[in-house]
Amino acid sequence: xxxxxxxxxxxxxxxxxxxxxxxxxxxxxxxxxxxxxxxxxxxxxxxxxxxxxxxxxxxxxxxxxxxxxxxxxxxxxxxxxxxxxxxxxxxxxxxxxxxxxxxxxxxxxxxxxxxxxxxxxxxxxxxxxxxxxxxxxxxxxxxxxxxxxxxxxxxxxxxxxxxxxxxxxxxxxxxxxxxxxxxxxxxxxxxxxxxxxxxxxxxxxxxxxxxxxxxxxxxxxxxxxxxxxxxxxxxxxxxxxxxxxxxxxxxxxxxxxxxxxxxxxxxxxxxxxxxxxxxxxxxxxxxxxxxxxxxxxxxxxxxxxxxxxxxxxxxxxxxxxxxxxxxxxxxxxxxxxxxxxxxxxxxxxxxxxxxxxxxxxxxxxxxxxxxxxxxxxxxxxxxxxxxxxxxxxxxxxxxxxxxxxxxxxxxxxxxxxxxxxxxxxxxxxxxxxxxxxxxxxxxxxxxxxxxxxxxxxxxxxxxxxxxxxxxxxxxxxxxxxxxxxxxxxxxxxxxxxxxxxxxxxxxxxxxxxxxxxxxxxxxxxxxxxxxxxxxxxxxxxxxxxxxxxxxxxxxxxxxxxxxxxxxx
Ligand SMILES: Nc1ncnc2c1ncn2[C@@H]1O[C@H](COP(=O)(O)OP(=O)(O)OP(=O)(O)O)[C@@H](O)[C@H]1O
Ligand SMILES: [Zn+2]
Numbered sequence: 001x002x003x004x005x006x007x008x009x010x011x012x013x014x015x016x017x018x019x020x021x022x023x024x025x026x027x028x029x030x031x032x033x034x035x036x037x038x039x040x041x042x043x044x045x046x047x048x049x050x051x052x053x054x055x056x057x058x059x060x061x062x063x064x065x066x067x068x069x070x071x072x073x074x075x076x077x078x079x080x081x082x083x084x085x086x087x088x089x090x091x092x093x094x095x096x097x098x099x100x101x102x103x104x105x106x107x108x109x110x111x112x113x114x115x116x117x118x119x120x121x122x123x124x125x126x127x128x129x130x131x132x133x134x135x136x137x138x139x140x141x142x143x144x145x146x147x148x149x150x151x152x153x154x155x156x157x158x159x160x161x162x163x164x165x166x167x168x169x170x171x172x173x174x175x176x177x178x179x180x181x182x183x184x185x186x187x188x189x190x191x192x193x194x195x196x197x198x199x200x201x202x203x204x205x206x207x208x209x210x211x212x213x214x215x216x217x218x219x220x221x222x223x224x225x226x227x228x229x230x231x232x233x234x235x236x237x238x239x240x241x242x243x244x245x246x247x248x249x250x251x252x253x254x255x256x257x258x259x260x261x262x263x264x265x266x267x268x269x270x271x272x273x274x275x276x277x278x279x280x281x282x283x284x285x286x287x288x289x290x291x292x293x294x295x296x297x298x299x300x301x302x303x304x305x306x307x308x309x310x311x312x313x314x315x316x317x318x319x320x321x322x323x324x325x326x327x328x329x330x331x332x333x334x335x336x337x338x339x340x341x342x343x344x345x346x347x348x349x350x351x352x353x354x355x356x357x358x359x360x361x362x363x364x365x366x367x368x369x370x371x372x373x374x375x376x377x378x379x380x381x382x383x384x385x386x387x388x389x390x391x392x393x394x395x396x397x398x399x400x401x402x403x404x405x406x407x408x409x410x411x412x413x414x415x416x417x418x419x420x421x422x423x424x425x426x427x428x429x430x431x432x433x434x435x436x437x438x439x440x441x442x443x444x445x446x447x448x449x450x451x452x453x454x455x456x457x458x459x460x461x462x463x464x465x466x467x468x469x470x471x472x473x474x475x476x477x478x479x480x481x482x483x484x485x486x487x488x489x490x491x492x493x494x495x496x497x498x499x500x501x502x503x504x505x506x507x508x509x510x511x512x513x514x515x516x517x518x519x520x521x522x523x524x525x526x527x528x529x530x531x532x533x534x535x536x537x538x539x540x541x542x543x544x545x546x547x548x549x550x551x552x553x554x555x556x557x558x559x560x561x562x563x564x565x566x567x568x
Contacts, residue, residue, distance in 0.1 A: 020343030024302035038524035048093035053259030093270030100269030133234035141168030218310035371454035420486030
């Protein structure tokens with residue numbers, strides 16, 4: 001049994017997440033956690049809300065709330081949405097909690113002791129009317145590259161370029177709109193990434209098994225050359241910058257760490273929260289000198305987060321010189337796009353987690369986003385593709401197979417698993433094909449190839465349906481009831497197997513499928529196991545309610561009209 005630590009990129013606090021966030025980080029992490037637990041491994045799946053930074057302050061202001069109250073509420077909303085989607089976090093923490101504050105201040109201190117942090121005096125935009133500096137999105141103005149007039153201090157939404165607030169032309173305060181601004185000196189901490197470049201490159205080179213997307217983004221970033229990075233901000237909401245004695249740092253009173261400095265540290269912080277809440281131990285998951293040597297650490301994220309996880313966060317960890325666990329495998333996803341562009345929280349574009357569950361159960365979305373997700377390239381959400389995935393894969397293939405055979409057992413065999421005769425060559429041939437599909441699904445999941453794994457699982461379901469066509473127990477029943485009984489017993493065992501194959505992706509439906517043949521075990525099948533001997537002769541079976549309802553064309557039309565997609 002292996003020990004596996006899994007984290008998915010921390011969802012930001014500014015509102016409920018959309019299907020793109022789900023597809024690109026939380027859902028695949030959950031599917032994989034379930035797969036690994038199903039194999040019997042010890043899994044710790046950690047996530048948290050990422051709560052600091054200017055967007056949180058601005059969103060709170062827009063909601064007319066103080067930022068602490070806003071984050072309290074939004075955290076609960078995201079936690080509930082995750083649960084409703086079956087995201088099986090062992091812990092869903094908060095980057096604003098005490099463990100992350102202590103750890104962030106600790107890392108800053110050891111980095112400074114190691115000569116990797118330096119105080120520098122910067123020039124920043126100060127708003128006289130607001131009485132404050134305007135970091136990041138607090139200032140807007142005209143983009144120097146594309147002349148877009150509402151570019152933000154950190155990035156232009158029109159051309160996508162990363163900006164420095166000082167780059168903007170005609171800047172104004174995004175809080176008050178005031179143009180009464182001046183440039184003032186302000187003191188900040190810089191992480192000297194230039195000194196760490198060699199160490200980070202060596203570390204990445206040692207990760208020869210990373211997938212292309214993660215590796216190429218990491219190397220591109222290094223090849224462009226690292227710069228020393230400002231890791232503090234003139235904000236109120238965040239982890240306070242402190243001096244050596246833990247009190248305010250002279251000359252930097254009232255400043256906080258930059259959100260991208262503290263957010264990834266929350267992976268460790270949230271593990272500590274979990275340990276405090278459950279009586280678990282966190283250090284043997286994170287400290288290689290205290291037992292984390294045998295832990296395999298896997299991270300899931302969308303592609304825009306890769307540089308932060310392959311360069312910035314490792315700079316913190318490696319620079320500390322302390323024996324912290326670093327990521328072993330990084331699985332990155334491309335964009336799930338919505339009609340006309342990327343899903344976007346700030347622009348309210350796409351379908352959001354709460355809305356999705358108002359339309360259909362979680363498993364429908366989980367299947368679509370896993371089997372047709374943005375894995376090797378960007379992929380576009382379309383209502384038509386979604387409808388076809390649900391109607392064909394889930395309703396016609398899986399649901400139909402399960403209900404047909406269980407109902408037939410009810411009507412012709414009194415709802416009891418019949419014994420039948422010995423397996424025929426036809427049965428044996430199918431068994432071999434099913435074994436091959438299971439082996440393929442296992443290999444694909446091991447390789448974190450989610451679309452491939454889903455295809456192999458679906459292939460197994462299709463084989464089951466084809467078997468029913470050929471073995472046709474309903475006709476055999478009239479001429480050779482013994483043969484019909486054999487086929488039924490075979491197929492009922494397939495039902496039990498299919499539930500186990502479905503379990504990582506369809507956690508709400510798999511137990512219902514299993515229950516219809518009296519099973520509760522949803523462990524992932526191992527290669528050498530005799531799944532045909534699973535459901536014992538004489539056991540009662542009972543058809544489940546409708547497992548999957550087909551999506552009608554009228555529903556698609558209505559949703560497309562409501563959410564702005566369709567026919568795009
Ligand atoms: N359209 C998308 N497709 C796939 N992954 C995405 C998509 N949008 C965001 N992600 C990923 O979701 C995770 C959580 O992201 P986060 O909460 O920071 O939202 P975000 O990237 O700011 O999204 P938005 O721009 O819509 O606000 C990150 O790993 C991010 O890369
Ligand atoms: Zn621009």
